[in-house]
Amino acid sequence: MKAVVIPTSPGGTQSTFPKVKISSLGELTTGVTVDFNYPLDNEPNVLVKLGQKAEGGVGPDGDVVAFSDLCQHLGCNWGYVAPGASPKANPSFSASGPVGYCPCHASVFDLTRGAKVVGGPSPRPLPQVQLEVDGSGNIFAVGMGPPSIFGHDTGSTDVSNDLKGGNPVTS
Numbered sequence: 001m002k003a004v005v006i007p008t009s010p011g012g013t014q015s016t017f018p019k020v021k022i023s024s025l026g027e028l029t030t031g032v033t034v035d036f037n038y039p040l041d042n043e044p045n046v047l048v049k050l051g052q053k054a055e056g057g058v059g060p061d062g063d064v065v066a067f068s069d070l071c072q073h074l075g076c077n078w079g080y081v082a083p084g085a086s087p088k089a090n091p092s093f094s095a096s097g098p099v100g101y102c103p104c105h106a107s108v109f110d111l112t113r114g115a116k117v118v119g120g121p122s123p124r125p126l127p128q129v130q131l132e133v134d135g136s137g138n139i140f141a142v143g144m145g146p147p148s149i150f151g152h153d154t155g156s157t158d159v160s161n162d163l164k165g166g167n168p169v170t171s
């Protein structure tokens, strides 16, 4: 497993997340997702402009958020579902707001509230990518919030352990 960019401390311990450009505000369309890998080069995430203010959201409307694409239940890739829409995997489900929907076992994550679990078996919310926007509207990933990315839980409360990669699933 290879890192995107991993600064190391003098002792060689990986301790901080890299800063990586993801997109720019001018390139985003509400409800259209942008896939990117972070903090390792094989760790998938989804960025989306929700069209409504969200916890941790950036941009002039505070509505641009990004989360790990790996469901915290068993690691499937979830998909974005716009308010009032239904996922292909479950036409009978209608999203009451912008959510992430996991097609494997129907976990639902409220993307306006830090990917809080609002349905299905996921035991935890999705890790949120910490974003920054510069004066030109460029959007950068600068860190990951808890919990640990699926498959990287070392039992530590230090989420920067996720940078090390390759740890066994412990939950």
Ligand code: FES
Pocket (backbone or CB within 6 Å): 071, 072, 073, 074, 075, 076, 102, 103, 104, 105, 106, 107, 120, 121, 122
């Ligand atoms: S893997 Fe997502 S709900 Fe089971």
